[in-house]
Amino acid sequence: MKFRLIGAFAAVALLAACATTPKPTTTTSGAAAATSGPAPGSEQDLVRNVGDRVFFAFDKSNLTSEARATLDRQATWLEKYPQVKVLMAGNCDDRGTEEYNLALGWRRANAARDYLVAKGVSPSRIQTISYGKTRPVALGDNPQAWAQNRNAITSIQGFNPQAK
């Protein structure tokens, strides 16, 4: 949570800097200035300024206070950009069978989705999917990697980083 907040502040500072004191190197192109921060309502905006994922304990799907804080920010962000539809993908570490983990990943995606819906996001804007243990974000085989792989990742439809 601390990390996410620092990320958000850093991004805001950068945007402000661009708006007020453009660097000489960017003066030749307006587009270059725009790339120095994610476009509001974009996938990068979600990832960098809001937080696109929440984490779970082993074989669990209950939302921690940190996860709820991330989802609160996601709900606020989704309220701000009502045209955005998202995919909620549930994932697992590989400490279980593929079939069990498909069900567990679904349960995690569903828990995150239900939380967003309770916060006022329309269910029609959220599609849920489970990848089980097939799409690890951390590639090691150790407890630190497993902790990162037990997650639910929110992505803007069409920008799913895990889709294949």
Added chain:
Amino acid sequence: MQELVFGRRGLLAGSAALLMAPQVGLAKPAPAAPASGSGGQSAVIDVNRAQIAPIPIAIPVFAAAGGKSGELAKGIVGVISNDLSSCGLFRPLDPASFVQAAASIGAVPKWQDWKVIGARALVTGKVEQPAAGNVRVEFRLWDVLPEKQLQGTAYTTTTSNWRRVGHMIADVIYERLLGETGYFDTRIAFVSEVGPRAARIRRLAIMDQDGYNPRFLTSGRWMALDPRFRPIKNELAFMSYAQNQPRVYLLDLGSGRESLLGAFQGMTFAPRFSPHGSKVILSEAHGSGSAIVVVTLAGMRATRLTDSEAINTSPCYSPDGTHITFNSDRDGSPQLYVMGADGSSPKRISYGQGRYFSPVWSPRGDLIAFIRQNGGTFGLGVMNTDGTGQRILSEAFGVDGPAFCPNGRVIIFSRTTPAVNAAGAGHSTHLVSIDITGFNERMVQTPTDASDPAWSPLLS
């Protein structure tokens, strides 16, 4: 005398051609019958990795009659020998030890020449090419000690099917000498895995049981998982992520046509056919859990067998179709259960230490294979259908996806080797087969990393 002739399209039609008086039908093998020669009273050898004495068998290169038949003869004998040795129950003898030259074996072998090298059984044969593109293979199986012929059969087929003739002969030898049906003329479907771990491409693939003739069944555009053979028909059920809507599909292996199975709101996964192939049982994700649902293929009628309050998945029928074993966390952690085929009287059967997954009922009906996680390791095990008599056959960092060969003697599964660093280097997944007694564990060669194996019924 009738001959076994196969149509041009494959080895699916035809009738057996016995080169001697028809054999009396074999009695149904007792469950878990050990190989002959193992001796002893016990029906099941339950010492892990206990090596039983394999049957010494001599397989001289078949006689050849011109054309490419010499090459084919060598190839076919190679297939037979490899099948028999890889199952662990036979020991093909070194051809260098043979006393009687293969070419001089006439109507009857010189028995003494085969007894002296310790052969219990002898296989002889002849390969000819009666017409372009066709091959005729004649083989005889001899019981050396009582000096008698056990079997004589001739097969005629298109030349490109020559490996299958070898597998069919190996199946006949297996059945005649061990008293139970073989499993060599079969295929294995699996999920081929290629690419970096974070973006692996998972495609269905199929190959002969011995690893030959591999081919892909899906394009890789969408992730595919969970291939399962349909008994009798040339069809698979599997799970596809097409359009980001993970659902169970049917795949016709002849035409390659894929069709969505049923009309479900949620993700469907973990499909498996009923013993006669008329129904598919699967999991449907709903809310925070998943329900076990049976779909009757004629009419696509879906019936729920469990609720979805908890995870209910990995369903598998008993071979008589009266019961279903499945995986559920309804009691707080993943465990194994058995219920009636109508969903009645679910009963937990796993009470050992650890977390239990993926129960698969043996085709013999007497055992349930499973995956158990205990601390940091995963194990492949078998237990009686009431949960007693648990034995762990193989343990590793990760094992998953057990599947029985058609006679229930061998289990194939996937084994994961962990990464050695945070970048995922060294991580790999391969197929492994093991005898239900826990011996003869061996790597199954696949062209790529592989997981999720399924073993086809006998093709002939």
